[in-house]
Amino acid sequence: MRRHPRAQRLQVVLDLTERQEQDALREWGTLQQQLLQEQNQRQQLEVYTLEYQQQISAPRDTPVTAGSVHNALGFMGQIEAALKSQSQKIRQVQDKTDKARESYLVLRGKVKALTDLIDKLEQEFMLQDEKNAQKQADEWANRAAFRSRSSRHSS
Secondary structure (H helix, E strand, C coil): CCCCHHHHHHHHHHHHHHHHHHHHHHHHHHHHHHHHHHHHHHHHHHHHHHHHHHHHHCCCCCCCCHHHHHHHHHHHHHHHHHHHHHHHHHHHHHHHHHHHHHHHHHHHHHHHHHHHHHHHHHHHHHHHHHHHHHHHHHHHHHHHHHHHHHHHHHC
16 A cells, blocks of 8 residues: 555654653652552551650550650651651652653654654655556546547548
């Protein structure tokens, strides 16, 4: 099947853009996984904080020593610092994820636009080929009819 020359050239661009789109989709997926891991890590830190709070505040048979309260509060302070750091890390990964998503969506739009353009060019090319074929068939029919009339008149 013959193809529109411009559509053939655009196909190269489309192939390249589709590869870029797939790369962007993979990157977005990787960042989403990383974001999920970071959020899970933050949740784990929050659980640790609750556990230490319960250690201090839960009723017990034996009295809580000042040293154990001091240690628990120290660990909670470290966990709090880790939570702040983790929240900052999550914001950074979220920003990267948002940018990767946007990049993917832009490329997806380009792929769709190129695909639509190539389809339109191919359809126009096919219609033009059909018109040319019909025109040629009409010309042949007219010539045949003219020859047929000419040969009847000359006899």
